[in-house]
Amino acid sequence: MDPLQSRSHFARAMPARLDMIQSVSGLILALFMWVHLLLVASILISKDAMYWVAGVMEARFLSADGHGYPWLVALFALLILVVFMVHGLLAMRKFPANWRQWQALDSHIRRMQHGDTTLWRWQAVTGFIMFFLGSAHLIIMAMDADKIGPHLSADRFISEGLWPMYLILLLSVEIHGVTGMYRLAVKWGLFDGDDPRRTRTRLKRLKIALTLFFLALGLATFAAYVKIGLEHAPQAGQRYQPGLDQSLAPGVHSPEGKHG
């Protein structure tokens, strides 16, 4: 084919591709975040449950010495970071690009008082926050992939002082993710069925229910890590040993310290 022509076909097809990539990357991230929350919420069951989940994630069951492969977690965090950056880059195209656009949208939102329009601003704001905090979190996880566990994770909340970051991230991601999933459904008409308007009403209800559910679960999980972090502060940096509740036995040194 004539190079000019193939070039122009490539350029023409781009808007469709970018739109689809934005949607698919958002879908991946939202599903990932829901699974992520369910996994970290294992701390609500017990420290052992969370320890087990962390172990599965680093494929502890595959390694002969039982230490697993934390680099798997690091690799996964980096993969998510790539998807996250692609999604952020593409979503950024929709942001107001200058003062006039910002002002037009802002006064429109105030004037109309229209749910789905107002919600978009929240999506943009939470997305913007996550640009920074989400990246920071993912990079920390990639670097400290071997330090995920009931005690070391809780230490990050309190002893390393990251709890404000986690709280803001939690609120942002739960609002952004569920809203994004709702918008994905109406944008592509995924569940339109015979009566798309009834579907949309139901999707809106589902959106509220899911937001409340994930926020409640997230805040409970957050509280659990804060509590453990406070209790474990005197022994900050010590790993959890399954079957032995170290918070009740101060001064007991963990033999588990394979990585330091």
Add this chain to the structure above:
Amino acid sequence: MNENAIPTRSISADDCAQGRLLTLNIMRYDPQVKGDSPRMVSYQLREAPGMTLFIALNEIREQQDPSLKFDFVCRAGICGSCSMVINGRPGLACRTLTAGFSEPVITLLPLPGFELIGDLSVNTGRFMRELSERIGSWIEAAPAAETIDQLEAPMEPELAEQIYELDRCIQCSCCIAACGTRLMREDFVGAVAFIQVARFRLDPRDQRSDEEWYQIIGNDQGVFGCMSLLGCEDLCPKDLPHQTQIAFLRRKMAGAI
């Protein structure tokens, strides 16, 4: 109270005398007058049974201020001329009953995003004309038939009805004024364009393929620029199925590459 509810009780002369005192805050500005600047002016009038904003505006113009500018033709929700921003939301003055407002204070602004003629009157005609040329909102038929008296191929009634459903658009521009994307990006075509594309795409007489439609709306000014804020869907005075049609076009256009 339901916005479209019509008072059902019988109307007496007393009712007319006892109607609420309505306050209409109307933006006044004539760009033709040098030194004029936009300002809000309050008008008061007695509410009458079955009164629409269109009737109220006419009463103000007849009895209080003959210089008040606003558009209307049909007074029945067919011509799409009297669209304006009513208490923050785009709508048709002739289809809005004053009885629908629990507070007797109503704020009226001209539609944003269009050339202002004066007060509540905006030039949507130029936009619609340009849009029509941009998307080719007419039937691109196959080369002319052999003879002028050749019969048109019959169309299934179901299909004709589907086309008619989309053809109900009156081009009032409420979807454009309700669209956050369009207000940010003036080159975005908006729901009125998508509903027309969907209409001609359905029409078997139109020969354009999806690849050709993609050339027209397969970009960020077209269907891929839509941020799914759905102001069009929720504020269309004719209740057109904008959300489904935009989603449908998005799927078709994504499949056309």
